[in-house]
Amino acid sequence: MYGVVLWSDISDKKAVFWCEDHGDLAYFGGSQDSQNITFDAGDLVEFEVTLQSKLRTASNPRVVREKLEVDLPAKLLNYGASQDFGQPSAEIVPFHSRQPKYAHQRRAGLA
Numbered sequence: 001m002y003g004v005v006l007w008s009d010i011s012d013k014k015a016v017f018w019c020e021d022h023g024d025l026a027y028f029g030g031s032q033d034s035q036n037i038t039f040d041a042g043d044l045v046e047f048e049v050t051l052q053s054k055l056r057t058a059s060n061p062r063v064v065r066e067k068l069e070v071d072l073p074a075k076l077l078n079y080g081a082s083q084d085f086g087q088p089s090a091e092i093v094p095f096h097s098r099q100p101k102y103a104h105q106r107r108a109g110l111a
Contacts (some may be wrong), residue, residue, distance in 0.1 A: 001020055001047070002019075002045070002046050003018055003019045004069045005040060005043045005046075006072065006076070007041060008038075008040060008074065010038055013046075014028060015028040017061075019049065025056065025070050026049050027055060028047070028059075029057065037062070037063070039063065040070075042069045043065070043066050043067040044063070044066075044069070045062065045064060046059045046062055046064050047059060047060055047061035050105075
């Protein structure tokens with residue numbers, strides 16, 4: 001999978017990737033194999049992704065292109081701040097249980 005680095009910690013060899021499938025973020029926790037890898041925000045990386053306990057983790061990352069989207073973290077922050085998440089965008093239709101109807105049919109021997 002490809003992704004863009006949103007955040008990284010050079011000393012701990014950790015990073016957070018925004019994935020090309022626009023799914024959950026992928027977290028890279030460093031490894032012995034990553035001693036020579038450094039990530040900066042905006043770098044395009046290629047990696048393998050796995051799901052571990054509802055957490056997407058990245059492994060075997062490699063930088064494909066440095067500084068491809070340097071301003072991506074700021075763009076995402078600005079976009080999120082400009083959105084009004086207080087109002088639902090769709091009408092919520094309540095689901096009414098049919099259990100009383102079925103219970104009535106059982107008692108009458110119809111079900």
